[in-house]
Amino acid sequence: MKKDIFNSQIANMRNYIMFEIKARQIELTQMLKEKNRSPIALSMGAPIDMVPDFVVKKVNEYLKEPSLHTYSTPKGEVKFLNAVQYYMKKRFNVELDPKNEIFSLIGSKEGLSNLIRALVNPKYEEKEKDIILTPTPGYASYIQMIKIAQGKAFGVKLAKENNFMPNLYDTLDEIKKEGLNPDNIKALIINYPNNPLGCNCSLDYLSHCVEFCKNQGIVLISDNAYCELYYDESYKPHSIFEIEGAKDCAVEMYSFSKSYAMTGWRLGFACGNSEIITMLSRMKSTVDTGIFKVLQYAGADLLESEEGQKYIDEQNIKFKNKIQKFVDGLKSLGYNIEMPKCAFYLWLEIPKRYDNCEDFARDMLEKSGIVIVPGTAFDTIHKEAKRYCRLSVVASDEDLKEVIERMRADGFYWE
Numbered sequence: 001m002k003k004d005i006f007n008s009q010i011a012n013m014r015n016y017i018m019f020e021i022k023a024r025q026i027e028l029t030q031m032l033k034e035k036n037r038s039p040i041a042l043s044m045g046a047p048i049d050m051v052p053d054f055v056v057k058k059v060n061e062y063l064k065e066p067s068l069h070t071y072s073t074p075k076g077e078v079k080f081l082n083a084v085q086y087y088m089k090k091r092f093n094v095e096l097d098p099k100n101e102i103f104s105l106i107g108s109k110e111g112l113s114n115l116i117r118a119l120v121n122p123k124y125e126e127k128e129k130d131i132i133l134t135p136t137p138g139y140a141s142y143i144q145m146i147k148i149a150q151g152k153a154f155g156v157k158l159a160k161e162n163n164f165m166p167n168l169y170d171t172l173d174e175i176k177k178e179g180l181n182p183d184n185i186k187a188l189i190i191n192y193p194n195n196p197l198g199c200n201c202s203l204d205y206l207s208h209c210v211e212f213c214k215n216q217g218i219v220l221i222s223d224n225a226y227c228e229l230y231y232d233e234s235y236k237p238h239s240i241f242e243i244e245g246a247k248d249c250a251v252e253m254y255s256f257s258k259s260y261a262m263t264g265w266r267l268g269f270a271c272g273n274s275e276i277i278t279m280l281s282r283m284k285s286t287v288d289t290g291i292f293k294v295l296q297y298a299g300a301d302l303l304e305s306e307e308g309q310k311y312i313d314e315q316n317i318k319f320k321n322k323i324q325k326f327v328d329g330l331k332s333l334g335y336n337i338e339m340p341k342c343a344f345y346l347w348l349e350i351p352k353r354y355d356n357c358e359d360f361a362r363d364m365l366e367k368s369g370i371v372i373v374p375g376t377a378f379d380t381i382h383k384e385a386k387r388y389c390r391l392s393v394v395a396s397d398e399d400l401k402e403v404i405e406r407m408r409a410d411g412f413y414w415e
């Protein structure tokens with residue numbers, strides 16, 4: 001083949017970090033087993049619990065329907081879109097028109113990626129690139145998706161000092177200071193509850209985001225993948241559409257993955273501004289043909305069911321206890337860590353004796369079989385990320401107890 005035959009962004013890109021870590025874990029499994037340190041994964045954001053029985057029963061029923069085995073449409077089945085409308089009204093008191101304001105997704109990752117491609121005009125000169133404002137630390141895929149689209153990710157820094165709610169006009173000033181053109185900004189991504197920080201934001205802050213995006217004439221992408229995982233009623237997540245006028249500029253992404261432990265099902269939806277939904281539709285009608293109708297039907301029933309809500313409530317109690325016990329365990333080793341408000345991640349500061357998070361994560365894996373993710377996977381922009389690792393607290397209670405025991409036995413104390 002000719003030299004440089006592939007798209008240079010793709011050719012120079014790493015595989016998605018979570019899969020790289022998984023591959024390394026598999027490579028080391030035999031060696032770790034031999035020293036009684038079989039891998040315990042605290043890496044992927046994937047709950048290990050069984051999905052709701054209800055949805056499995058529904059799938060079994062719908063599988064017998066011949067008409068549900070044919071192509072769906074990217075937009076989604078009417079039954080699914082209507083169920084989303086019902087859920088959004090019940091959960092957030094938000095009104096949406098299923099015809100123009102709701103769209104099915106093959107998981108929210110796909111939706112985010114296709115939407116970013118629908119927004120960014122590819123440019124090759126760094127200073128000319130379309131800009132997407134991206135939460136940092138944030139979901140590792142955002143920056144890669146923007147790179148693939150030949151855009152530029154500009155980090156909006158979430159920090160304790162700004163209570164994880166940075167003033168976006170300060171970000172605008174930073175953009176100007178770096179000699180970039182604010183007219184090139186296409187969108188702001190927000191993610192509350194946040195992966196990897198587990199923080200949430202207030203309704204006032206959501207208003208600030210809407211006001212900023214309307215003022216700048218840009219799209220607001222609210223990634224609400226973790227909206228059902230919260231451990232304190234006062235931090236119960238909101239929808240961006242609870243803010244008046246949000247539909248003028250915003251689209252919100254939802255997922256069944258985290259709420260119902262349905263990561264493998266690849267089911268989600270986008271909703272909001274009809275023009276944005278139309279553009280997403282143009283993009284997706286070319287690159288996919290929608291989701292298996294059986295999954296949409298079963299997912300629709302789940303959104304409308306009492307069983308679905310009961311599952312969420314029980315999972316939140318389970319996660320709260322599990323995470324609290326694990327936090328206490330880490331504290332007993334001297335770490336300074338708090339219970340997250342939402343989601344199931346811990347953003348753990350690494351011991352001072354380590355220079356960077358990659359070394360700490362490597363030692364945890366190679367010495368103790370504990371699989372964690374270096375903070376730099378979530379923030380390539382700010383150097384503080386080097387001092388953190390993300391722990392996804394989704395393992396069983398026994399495995400989490402074992403993690404603390406191994407850390408104690410293998411000397412992974414704070415000091």
Ligand SMILES: Cc1ncc(COP(=O)(O)O)c(C=O)c1O
Nearest residue numbers: 045107108109139195225255257
């Ligand atoms: C913040 C955030 N958004 C989106 C996703 C994608 O989830 P899915 O594609 O399973 O809906 C994830 C997955 O980890 C995530 O953490």
